[in-house]
Amino acid sequence: MGEEWKDPQDLINWKLSTDIPERTLHVLVIVKSVDAVLRQPNPIALPDVIWYGSHGSVGGIHGINLKDNRNILRDALTTKIIDRLDEMRSVLVKGPPMTGKTSLATLVSRALVNKYTDAKKKAAVFNFTALGSNEDQNFETIFKQQCKVALGYAAMDIPVDRVVFLVVDDVQVIYKPRNSLYQVGGSKCFWELLKYVQRNASCNVRILMFAAYGSSPEFPRLCTSAEFDIRMVFGIDDLNFTDHELSEYVTRWFEAISCFDEPQKKALCDSLKEITGGHVGLCMDVIRVLNNVYTTSASDRPSADALRLMLLGGSLYEPDDQRLFEALKANRAVKVLHNLQVEELDRLERIACGTSPCVDYAFVEQCLRTGILVQTERVINWWPRCHTDFSSPLMWSLFLQKRAGNIVRASNAPKSLPELITRVIESIDYDGVRSMFCKILPCDLLLERVWQMEFYKALLRNTPKTFVVSFTVDPLFGGFVEFTIRGTDISWGIVLLRDGQRLSESENTNQFLLGNYSGLNDHCFIEFRRVKTVAVDPVAISRIAVDVKNYDKLFCVLNPEWRMLWYWQ
DSSP states (O other), X not given: OOOOOSSHHHHHHXXXXXXXXXXXXXXXXXXXXXXXXXXXXXXXGSOSEEEEEOXXXXXXXXXXXXXOTTOOOOHHHXXXXXXXXXXXXXXXXXXXXXXXHHHHHHHHHHHHHHHHHHTTOOEEEEEEEOTTOSSSSOXXXXXXXXXXXOXXXXXXXXXXXXXXXXXXXXXXXXXXXXXXXXXXXXXXXXXXXXXXXXXXXXXXXXXXEEEEOOOSTTGGGEEOSSOOOGGGEEOHHHHSOOHHHHHHHXXXXXXTGGGOOHHHHHHHHHHHHHHHTTOHHHHHHHHHHHHHHHHXXXXXXXXXXXXXXXXXXXOSSSXXXXXXXXXXXXXXXXXXXXXXXXXXXXXXXXXXXXXOOGGGHHHXXXXXXXXXXXXXXXXXXXXXXXXXXXXXXXXXXXXXXXXXXXXXXXXXXXXXXXXXXXXXXXXXXXXXXXXXXXXXXSOHHHHHHHHHHHHHHHHHHTSOXXXXXXXXXXXXXXXXXXXXXXXXXXEEEEEEEETTTTHHHHHHTTXXXXXXXXXXXXXXXEEEEEOSOTTTOHHHHHHHHHHHHHSSSEEEEEETTOOEEEOOO
């Protein structure tokens, strides 16, 4: 007949209205099974807006309880995701562990329901997780268990009169091996549906996926079964708390917030951002730990200043006990670093300093998937470039500690901080540093990382095991001291500076005389300053002389000649 009929009644009407020569007309009638007919109600009878599957977590540690009025609804992010979903029809949100993806899936589902309810339009939202898809239970079975309807009904029947949103959490469990046709957990139906949605602009189905980076060794060899344009993908920069969201979270969840005035609250939030980089899981852990300290000290609760100094120093119960730092290291988001071998730590150091050769690209991908590293965009020489960085300041500090674990320590202790600095400056491999600088882009962050790494190693090589060398305060706890060296009767602090940056700020704030720094016996500033050559750059030398005169306890290392000038007044 050359016609394709979707409705048998259309075929009958065509037969009655068409002059067909006398002949036998063969009609194939397909009758739906009883299960297919009775499995679902007629879509016309559905409410205008309906939400299937998960509505959040109640009493659990994962997900979000929508009935809790302390929730941060993240309206700006959910709106951005929904707008992109309308535009691209499919979106992938991926990030390291403990970055709030499951909660965000629920928040987006809630926002979709509210949007279509307010607009008086029809929609169906399915919020579910792919966890459980395996050889025993395929993807369709998991979907039906959680949403109480069949996947075929959700993807083909319901979209007849409304927009359907499939919000799929933990989609990484149904990734497939690269260059393989094998589909995990009977998930071929899902990936075929996704490809169909991406190709057909008229399709009434939208698919939003949330994927965690897996920590198992096979994850770098897995991938999605569909292609994603860069505009379809949201990453860690989107998942992290903004400054406004972090402030809102602290206000709603920190039980001691009433003790803080606005300047103190801002200082607290700034310090929290320094520790976590806005990482959702780490922010939650810090507030949880501080709440525990506050509530268990009912008879002698710490003041706002005391709590702030705890955060700045990484302490919880006693000065310099580092208990907050230790608590954060137990977070699942940073524990993956403990699984790296010495060879992998070598690779990670090359990556951190921007000198990673092509052979390390597979390892970079593994670190991205496990959440050790993230990709962000930075402006280098006025051009935006994709930059690989540690996922949080905490991760960078923890890496430094692990990287230094196999360094041979000195047998004799320095008698003073000036003696230690002299040893350190003389022992740095400046040729190696110069070679490293030649291999990396002129990025201030990478230059600073190289100096931090080399200086930390040199400190360890020139102090005995009885000395505890810590790299914590400046990037991690919001203060100025980058290195502390503590022994039986010594407590020294060292600040690293580059090209005069923060010199006046560090000296004038008198941070070493306050709170957590009050126990320091001595401190100094180490400045790495770039000059052309000592002989032909008299202007730079005169500036250094002025700084040395104005600022007490200043050491200066000149680059690129690497001639050392140190002054102690």
